[in-house]
Amino acid sequence: MSNAAFAADRSEAIKASDRPEPMNRTHHKKQDRSFGTIIAPYLFVLPAFVIVFVFIVLAALNTFRLAFTNSTLLRPGKFVGFDNFIKLFHDEYFLTALLNSTLYVICVVPFMVILPLILAYLVRGNSRIMGFFRTSFYMPVVMSAVVVGMIWTNLLDSAGLVNSMLKAMKIISKPIPFLTDRWGVLFSSMFVTIWLGLGYYMVIYLTALANIDESLYEAASLDGAGPVRQFLYVTMPGVRSTMMLIMMLSTIAAFRVFNEIYVLTNGSAGPGGMDMTMSMLIKREGTGIQARTGYASAISIVVLVIVGTMLIIQQIVQKRGED
C-alpha cells in the first residue's frame, strides 16, 4: 500500500469512528460503567490520601509554621521569626546532639554499607545451613527495642557478662565503662545499631545478589579471579545501586538515631546528658505538658535540612561516579 492510499484509509477509519452510534440501552450502560470506572480508583486511593494528607502533609506544614513561633503544646504562641533557630546554636544540648548524630553517621554508615554485603555474599545459596545463618542474622530485626535494650544493658553493665568475662580472663582489672562514660555509651550504641541493621540490609543485598548473572562469576573464575577478586570486581559493581540505596537509608537512620541510646541509658541520654542525639532532643523538647513545640519544630527543620543536604551530596557523588 502506498503512503497516499494508507493516509486515505486512515482518514476513512477516523471518520467512521467519529460517527455517532445509534442511541440504545447498551450506550447508557457504557456511560454508567465509565462513571464507575472513573470514580473507583479515587475511592480506593481516598483512605490512603486522607491518612497521608492529615498525618504527613499537614503535620509537616504545621511543623514549618510552628518552628517560627514560641508555641508550647497548650499555648498557640506568637510569631518569633528566626529566634528559635538562633537560640539553637547557643544551646549546649543542641550542639552536643548535633555532634553525636554526625559522629553516628560517620561511624555507622560505612559499616552498614559494607558488612551486610559481605554477610549476604557469605550466606547466599539455598542450603539449609545458609538458611539457618540468614535467619540468625535477621533475628535482631524482629526484636522489640525493649528486648534489645535489656539484652545489651545486661551484657554491657559494669557487672555484666562482657566485663565479667574480661575480668575473669584477666584482660581488664576495672570494668570498661560501656554504659557509664560518654564515649562508652555512644560507641556501644553504634555497635548495637550495626548489630540491629545487619540482618535488615543483608536481606536487601541478597535480593540484589540474586540479580547478578552467574555467568559473570563463571567468566571471572575462568579468568583466574579468586573469591576476593570476584567480590571486588563482580559483586560490588553488581550491587552498586543497592549500596547507594543502603547508604541513603542508613544515613537517614543514623542521623535520627533514638532507640539504641534511649534504651541503653534509660532515657537519660548518658552521664551528664552528653549522649543526647537530635531525635532525643526533639522528644525532650517536644513532649510533655510543657512541651516547647515551637523550639522542637525548629530542631526538626534543622534535622530535615541536614539529612536532605547529606542525601543531595550523596546523589551528586553517585552521579559523578557514574559519569
Add this chain to the structure above:
Amino acid sequence: MFSMKKTVAILGAGAMLVSVAACGNTNSSDNGGKKEISFQTWNLKNDKYTPYFEELIKAYEKDHPDVTIKWLDAPSDGYEDKLSSQAASGQLPDIVDGGNSILYGLAKAGALLDVSKEAPDAQDDYYEGAWEAVTMQGNGIEKGAYGLPWYVNDGPTYWNTELMSECGLDPNNIPTTWDEYFAAGDAIVKNCKDKGIYLGITMGYNAEDLLTAGVKSFMNSDHSKYTFNDEAGVKQLTRFVDLYKAGGIPPEALDSSWSQAADLFQRGNLVAMAGSAYSAAGFKQNAPDLYDHLAVGPRISDDGRSASLAYEMLGISAQSKHPDVAIDFARFVTNAENQVAFDKQASVFPSAKGGLEDEYFSNIDESTLEGKALKITLDQVKNGYGSRPAEFTDNNGYKNFQQQIALAMQGKQTPKEALDKSVEFANEKLAQ
C-alpha cells in the same frame, strides 16, 4: 450497581472518616438528664484497686442520683503525654489525677480550675503541707490551689545489714544524719572497695538531699528564681562528689533511675537505698534472701525532717461543664474516710485532716519490716515536706540538675559550677 470492590472502598473510606471524627470524647456531658463527670486516674484499674473505686463511685452516685461518674484509667507509661494530648484537644477529663509537676503544667496552660476560688472552704479539709503542695503561683500562674490533695507518699531508707557487717558498720546503729551517712561511706570505701559494694546512689536523683543538708530554700518566695546553689548546697554536693571519687558510689549513679537503684540494691551492690513504704513488700517478693537482712531507718536528714514527701492530687478541668459536681466528687474521693480506706490498700498516707489520727495508723504492727517501714514513713509524713517545687519538672530543670551533678562527679566541673549551671538552666526555663 456498584461492584463489591467499589462498595468496600466507599464503606472503608466512610468508616475511616467516621472513626476519625469520633475520636474519644472524654469530658463531661449530660446523659439522659444526668450530669456525667469523667474521673481519670493512672494505673489504678486493676484487681487490687478496682473494687475500691467501684464502691466509691457507687456510694457517690447513690447519694447523688442525678450524677454519673465515668471512671477512666490510663497506663502509667506515657501518662503525661496522654494528659497533654487530652488538654491540647480540649478533651481533658473533668477530674485528673497527677503529681504536682503534671498539674503545674496544666495550670500554667490555664487548663485547671483554681479550687481555692471555686470552693474556698476546701482548704480547711486538708493538712497545711498538703494544701501548700497544691498551691501554685508565679510565671503566669495566679496564686491559687490548682487541685485537691490526695494521698501522700514517702518512705524510709532501707539498709542491707549483711553488707553493713561485712563493711565494718554496725547494723544496730543505722545512720540518720548526713555526717553519719558519709562516715558510713568512708567505712565502705575502706573495707569493701574491691568487692563491688557501694554505699548508695542517693544524690543524683534526689533534689531533697540538698534541703535536708541545710540549703535554705529551693526557690525564692515568689517562685521567680531558684536558690539551691547556696553554700550549704555546694558543701553537700562536694561531699557526694568526694565519695564518688573515692569509690563509695557506683558509676551507674551517673545516669541511673530509681528502678536501677533498686536493681543494684537487690543484687547486693548497695548498702542503702531510699525507698517507699511499700518497697518492703516488693523486696519480700522479689528478693526474699535480701529481705531477711534488711533494716529500715528514716530518710537521711540533718534536721530530722524528711523533704521527700510526694503528693498526689486531683485537678479539675477548667473546661468542665459541671465544675461544682467535679469539685464535690473530688472532695468526696479525698475526704479523710475515703483516703484512709484507700491508704490501707496502697500503703500510702492521707492528706485530709484527721486521716493520720485514724486507728489504722496508730496501731501499726512494728514487728515486721513492712510495719517498721510504715511507721517510719508515717512519722516522716507528719512533719515532713515536699522539697521539689512543681516548677522543677524533668524537662525544666530536674534532668539538667542530675546531668550537671554527673559531670561534677566525673570531675568535668566543680560542684559549685554544677549547681550554678543547674540554677541558671532552671531559671531560663522558668522565664519561658
